[in-house]
Amino acid sequence: MPTPADRGPGQPWRPGTPPPAIRPDLIIPTGRRKGRNPALASIYRALAEHEKRQAYPEAVAQAEADFATLRTG
Numbered sequence: 507m508p509t510p511a512d513r514g515p516g517q518p519w520r521p522g523t524p525p526p527a528i529r530p531d532l533i534i535p536t537g538r539r540k541g542r543n544p545a546l547a548s549i550y551r552a553l554a555e556h557e558k559r560q561a562y563p564e565a566v567a568q569a570e571a572d573f574a575t576l577r578t579g
């Protein structure tokens with residue numbers, strides 16, 4: 507992620523300076539926010555969930571199986 511030109515090491519982030527764009531080309535395809543960009547927190551949450559699924563595939567599979575068992579009765 508590039509650092510803004512007016513901000514060097516040890517300089518605080520000034521209020522009013524927009525955070526850098528992470529992925530401006532991401533578009534929400536459905537739902538209330540259709541056609542808009544996701545919030546930064548949503549992007550981080552999705553990345554964290556993906557990382558967990560990659561790190562613990564057997565735990566994810568077990569949790570999905572348990573959930574399916576609970577739903578069917």
